[in-house]
Amino acid sequence: MKITRKEFLRLTGLSLLAGGAMQVVRAIGQGGTAARAAASQPVRLGMVIDLSKCREKDGCNECIHACNTTHNIPQIANRAHEVKWIWTEPFGTVFPSAQTGYAEQSYTKVQVPLMCNHCAEPPCTRVCPTRATWKRDDGIVMMDWHRCIGCRYCIAACPYGSRSFNWQDPRPAIASINPDFPTRTKGIVEKCNFCEERLARGMKPACVEACPQGVFTFGNLADPESEPRDLLRSRFALQREPELGTGPSVYYLM
Amino acid sequence: MRDRVWIFIGLAVFVAAFTAPFWHVHAKTSARQPDLVLPANQKECVAPASTMRDAHMQMLLNWREDVVRRGDRRYVAFDGKVYEKSLTHTCLGCHSKAAFCDRCHEYSGVSGPYCWNCHSDPQATVTRSRP
Numbered sequence: 060m061k062i063t064r065k066e067f068l069r070l071t072g073l074s075l076l077a078g079g080a081m082q083v084v085r086a087i088g089q090g091g092t093a094a095r096a097a098a099s100q101p102v103r104l105g106m107v108i109d110l111s112k113c114r115e116k117d118g119c120n121e122c123i124h125a126c127n128t129t130h131n132i133p134q135i136a137n138r139a140h141e142v143k144w145i146w147t148e149p150f151g152t153v154f155p156s157a158q159t160g161y162a163e164q165s166y167t168k169v170q171v172p173l174m175c176n177h178c179a180e181p182p183c184t185r186v187c188p189t190r191a192t193w194k195r196d197d198g199i200v201m202m203d204w205h206r207c208i209g210c211r212y213c214i215a216a217c218p219y220g221s222r223s224f225n226w227q228d229p230r231p232a233i234a235s236i237n238p239d240f241p242t243r244t245k246g247i248v249e250k251c252n253f254c255e256e257r258l259a260r261g262m263k264p265a266c267v268e269a270c271p272q273g274v275f276t277f278g279n280l281a282d283p284e285s286e287p288r289d290l291l292r293s294r295f296a297l298q299r300e301p302e303l304g305t306g307p308s309v310y311y312l313m
Numbered sequence: 314m315r316d317r318v319w320i321f322i323g324l325a326v327f328v329a330a331f332t333a334p335f336w337h338v339h340a341k342t343s344a345r346q347p348d349l350v351l352p353a354n355q356k357e358c359v360a361p362a363s364t365m366r367d368a369h370m371q372m373l374l375n376w377r378e379d380v381v382r383r384g385d386r387r388y389v390a391f392d393g394k395v396y397e398k399s400l401t402h403t404c405l406g407c408h409s410k411a412a413f414c415d416r417c418h419e420y421s422g423v424s425g426p427y428c429w430n431c432h433s434d435p436q437a438t439v440t441r442s443r444p
Contacts, residue, residue, distance in 0.1 A: 195384070201381075201382075203381045203382060204381075204431065205377060205381065236433055237433075238401055238433035238434075238435045239401075239402075241401070241431035241432045241433065242430075242431050242433070243431055244430045244431055255384075259384060259386055
């Protein structure tokens, strides 16, 4: 078929128009869903940890124990190889700038439970070359263990030491394997997932449930009526190194 | 011309000897199917058996993406039944890893999927776990 230049230009113009119309139709269609999404509450899951309650039961490790059994976390004696989702460190190490210098206060010696902060601006997800870690819409910094290639960029990026690398096969170091959650393998990074798999079944995170003191309050930080927001309104709270701009979703009540 | 008979006999012997390995293998193995133990108290899989045979690997990868990356754990099967998208709970809830999955993979020469490095076989972990 022969086609004149004029016809060619006319056809091109028409198809461009048609393409543009499609875009408009689609945008209108999506505008509806976007509006609906905005109307439904935004979600930012977070945790408030009440150190005054935690202090009352010094040496208690129920939360750590619960997490370990729920997620098949290996117990490795060598600290260089250890794997941890929730762990403790002394107050002074966690909040160095919250000390007065004459600190011999009741709280400075206390062990502070630590976990992934599920940051609003997570540095770890930015550096992951395979998108094995990303921030979900509900704020959980999630990991896809199937995609992790063990490059450990995320470990380097995390300012909180929340990520562990499996330097050795974890299975022999797990006393009793819980078949409900897969283990990991040598060469994979792992960290706290806010018990995403339990939330999906309508349960609370394992540490929240296990704590005999009710130290942990888990909920939606974006909802002003939520339990954690209630606590944050009435009590003085600290985040770990908020000056880094990561926006941690884990808060500590003094 | 007098050698024709010998030439043909020689050829026949050669052909027989040359193809012997194929006949041998054919006679021995071609008819044997993998001895798969099917679930005793179940009739249907999560999809028709032929689909499963062809596409269970793809289905598992889809499930994996759905659960981990999209938070979607519900699978509605072709017969309307609802399953959890889980390798350990759903597949191994009906099938035996050793007597079903492994047997067919060995038979088909599929290098055992590495999934089991992380995902548990409930039957194996029961015997493994210490109190």
